[in-house]
Amino acid sequence: APFTGTLRSISPFPFGGAVNASLLRNRPSYSQLAAKEYSSITAENAMKMNALRPTATSFNFTDAEYIVDFARQNNARVHGHTLNWYTSLPSWVTNFSGDSTAWENLLRTHITTVVTHFRGKVASWDVVNEAFEDTGVLRNSIWVRHLGPDYIARAFQYAAAADPAARLFYNDYGHEYSTAKRTAIFALVASLRSRGIPIHGIGMQFHTSSNISDAQLASTIAQAGQTGLLVHISELDISMNPSKATTATFTPALAAAQKVKYKAVTTAFRALPAAQRFGITTWNVADADTWRRGNCSCPEWPLPFDDNYQRKPAYDGIVEALQ
Ligand code: G3I
Numbered sequence: 001a002p003f004t005g006t007l008r009s010i011s012p013f014p015f016g017g018a019v020n021a022s023l024l025r026n027r028p029s030y031s032q033l034a035a036k037e038y039s040s041i042t043a044e045n046a047m048k049m050n051a052l053r054p055t056a057t058s059f060n061f062t063d064a065e066y067i068v069d070f071a072r073q074n075n076a077r078v079h080g081h082t083l084n085w086y087t088s089l090p091s092w093v094t095n096f097s098g099d100s101t102a103w104e105n106l107l108r109t110h111i112t113t114v115v116t117h118f119r120g121k122v123a124s125w126d127v128v129n130e131a132f133e134d135t136g137v138l139r140n141s142i143w144v145r146h147l148g149p150d151y152i153a154r155a156f157q158y159a160a161a162a163d164p165a166a167r168l169f170y171n172d173y174g175h176e177y178s179t180a181k182r183t184a185i186f187a188l189v190a191s192l193r194s195r196g197i198p199i200h201g202i203g204m205q206f207h208t209s210s211n212i213s214d215a216q217l218a219s220t221i222a223q224a225g226q227t228g229l230l231v232h233i234s235e236l237d238i239s240m241n242p243s244k245a246t247t248a249t250f251t252p253a254l255a256a257a258q259k260v261k262y263k264a265v266t267t268a269f270r271a272l273p274a275a276q277r278f279g280i281t282t283w284n285v286a287d288a289d290t291w292r293r294g295n296c297s298c299p300e301w302p303l304p305f306d307d308n309y310q311r312k313p314a315y316d317g318i319v320e321a322l323q
Contacts (some may be wrong), residue, residue, distance in 0.1 A: 003319050008039040010322045012270070014077055014279030016040025018235065021063035023289060028310045030072070030285055031273040033077050040279050041071040042234070043081045044291075048088040057319030061117060068074075070168075078230070079281065080118060082171060083111045084155050086141035094142065103146040108158050113193055115162035124278070126171035126203055126234070127159045128152050136180035151199045152188070154161050160198035167278070171203030171234055176212050176220040186227055194212065201278055206265065210257055211240035214264035221268040231276050233269055235283040237290060237302035238314070239260060242255060244298040254301075259317035266321035285309070 007015040016038040023030045034041070045051055046063035054060050071078045084107070096106065115125065131152060133139050143151045152170075159168050168188055185202070192199045202224050208217065224231045238261045240254045253254040269280055284290055286305035293300050304315040 003316070005319075007037045007315075007318065007322075008076075011039070011081070011280075012274070014040035015040065015281075015318075015322075016076065016079070016279060017282045018042040018044040018081070019067060019070070019198035020214075020284065020289065021046050021066050023285075024067065026137045027314065033305065033309050034285055035076075036211050038076055039077055040077045040079055041067060042081050042281050044081075044284055045088070047080055047114070048082060048085065049093065049110065049118035049312040050088045050090045051088050053093070053110065055090075056096075059080035059113060059117070064118075068118065072121070077124075077279075078122045079233075079234075079279075080114075080122040082126040082129040083114060083159060084127060084143065085129040085150075086131075086139060086143065089142070100146060103143075104154075107147065107151060107155065107242070108142070110172050111155060111158040112162045115135075115159050115166065119163045119166075124160055124167035124201070125303065126194060127156050127168045127199075129171045129238075130173065130300065130316065131170075132181050132184050134174050134178045134181050136178070137182035138184075151190055152194065156197050158194065163206050166247050167202040168198055168305045169203040169230070169231060169232060169234070169278075170199060171205065171232075173205035173207050173235070174206045176206065176208055176217055182220065182223065186223070189227060189229065199229070201232055202227060203232045205283075206233050206241075207283065208261075209242040209264075210254075210261065211242050214244070214260065217261070217264050218268035219299055221265070221272065224257075225272045225276055229276065230278040231269070231272055232278040233265065233280040237281055237283045237292065238265075239292060239298055239300060241296075241298055244296045246298050248299045250301045255313045258301075259313035259323055261320045262314040262315070263317035266309065266318045270321060 240249045288302045288307040
């Protein structure tokens with residue numbers, strides 16, 4: 001029988017997407033689909049530091065609030081992304097010339113203000129995003145250079161102090177293709193936990209591709225479950241043009257292969273203990289909206305909905321895994 005439900009109606013765990021505030025405002029096909037399908041919403045860009053902090057002394061919550069209101073109106077959870085990242089910083093931060101005390105104040109003030117502002121509306125956060133290189137070495141980011149590697153622990157402490165009920169995540173990409181990076185991330189999380197630092201979950205972005213085997217995707221998810229923490233597939237999209245060929249087209253064979261990948265990820269996630277399933281979030285809604293097209297200047301179709309906001313075979317793969 002044809003499927004008449006939605007992702008949110010059949011999923012036993014939150015299923016959502018990242019959204020863009022201007023598309024939500026201006027494109028009804030986009031906002032209607034997000035409202036209908038998702039029980040969890042992440043801001044693709046609106047909660048990043050460059051979006052929230054035009055100047056050192058001002059905050060602009062307009063787009064972030066719009067997304068939060070949209071989610072509340074549609075009875076969807078909001079997951080916050082992201083309190084700390086090495087990029088998408090406002091220029092006043094990249095040009096900031098202060099001593100380590102001033103940098104610490106900057107880190108603390110930002111996290112405290114944002115988490116406090118959204119307390120009661122945003123119940124979970126990506127506290128630190130992408131702190132590691134693919135080699136498993138800590139990235140020599142602006143934060144490490146000014147504050148040393150343990151800024152990560154303090155970022156979690158500041159977030160917990162501002163909202164003791166918030167679920168706090170370390171979020172990164174590449175777990176599925178770099179054993180070294182995955183190992184380093186799981187070790188960081190274990191070390192934070194052993195020190196009593198409040199951390200509740202691992203966000204695995206899964207900007208992945210047809211190059212990664214189903215078994216590899218599944219074992220990565222199972223290994224994240226072994227940490228005992230919440231697991232969020234936080235930015236899922238599956239490239240079917242990993243070689244970035246400029247002449248590629250989305251053939252029925254590629255659509256069928258993508259369906260198998262989405263089904264594999266969803267099946268592996270569903271197999272985690274229920275209490276650890278924070279959810280699956282795709283990175284934006286439809287192929288028309290994907291960051292990947294701008295990133296590679298090539299054809300891309302990484303999402304479960306096509307350029308016209310219609311369900312793709314990838315969508316059916318998710319449904320088959322959830323039914
Ligand atoms: O809004 C401005 C617009 O005013 C301006 O004219 C235009 C010119 O460049 O830029 C627009 O901002 C862009 C923004 O997306 C909104 O579209 C930025 O340049 C562009 O850098 C930004 O890219 C985002 C990227 O993160 C960097 O913040 C992508 O949309 C977003 O999908 C991507 O998301 C990241 C996650 O946060 C972390 N994990 C990886 C993931 C993919 O890169």
